[in-house]
Amino acid sequence: MDLIIPTFFITILFAFSLLIAFIIRKILIEKAMLLEIDEDLKNLAPKEFFLNILKREKFSKTLNYVEFFFFLLFTIFIVFQGYQEYILFKEHSDSSINLISFILHKFSIPVFLWLVVSANLLLALLIRKRENKRIYEMLDKLEKSELLKSAQVDFLIPNNIIETGLLGNDIKFGSKFLFLLYPGYIIPYCWLNDVKIIENPGRYGSKSHYVNIILKTSSKPINITFAKKEICEKIRDLLLKKKYKSQKIDKIYKT
Structure with a gap:
């Protein structure tokens, strides 16, 4: 047969x-x-x-x-x-x-x-x-x-939700926290130390990108992969804005 x-x-x-x-x-x-x-x-x-x-x-x-x-x-x-x-x-x-x-x-x-x-x-x-x-x-x-x-x-x-495609990880930007449901992450903006985009070369010239989130409270960074570099850049820019806004609020409360 x-x-x-x-x-x-x-x-x-x-x-x-x-x-x-x-x-x-x-x-x-x-x-x-x-x-x-x-x-x-x-x-x-x-x-x-x-x-x-x-x-x-x-x-x-x-x-x-x-x-x-x-x-x-x-x-x-x-x-x-x-x-x-x-x-x-x-x-x-x-x-x-x-x-x-x-x-x-x-x-x-x-x-x-x-x-x-x-x-x-x-x-x-x-x-x-x-x-x-x-x-x-x-x-x-x-x-x-x-x-x-x-x-x-x-x-x-x-809150603001960023869609990242069928296989992507949709992200929810709260006023004080970043929420990622799959995989599960809750990241307070006040814990952010730095946010970078890292390029990961693949086979046959292909490339993938991920957002590298460095926290003040942990030595281990959080890496979130997305299908497009443009999405990574958008996530990074929004996170950095939230980080600086959180820092300003902390300074106001401390003074």
Whole structure:
């Protein structure tokens, strides 16, 4: 049986499903940014509120479901078709042909896709655990600095939102905080030390850019990648303006 056609259709379906998952994630982020959330959620204590808003699985769940479904689909496809090819091989093949080489050659694309999906699922689990731990630590730090309550108030006010594309991380500029829902960051402007744009050269002459945010309270910078350099420049300029405005307000209060 020719495996090219079913493999092609499964691959196209996989790519289309990923696109739908990214669109759903984008919609969920936009709803949270625009405060289209349950009233009960708005009434939670600041820490519980942001844990519900920022936890990674909230926005990655659909993508993980898609990957898990295709992990099972590729597994069933490889096992079932592999058995069929094994029967045909035993009945008609030349004994000089190695069975393992024959199967790997016939299933090179499905096996490759299965490995990619498996690796992505494993990586997603590891990243989710790491990112949720980071979010807990970030919220604890804001709570100890007595900034978490004001961050919640700031988030619940309609503010300037910058859209960064389908795969991008939409950003919400509050009056005192920067909010990035995926990945989850809450950055007080009073903590900003410097903001830079760093160019990351890729293969075949391609380039990506990210905003490098250096905080006064941490030796580890925050790097946020965007699709276009123009977006990075806009984010940097707005952050620097917010930083200087925050510094002026601090000076007024101190005097």
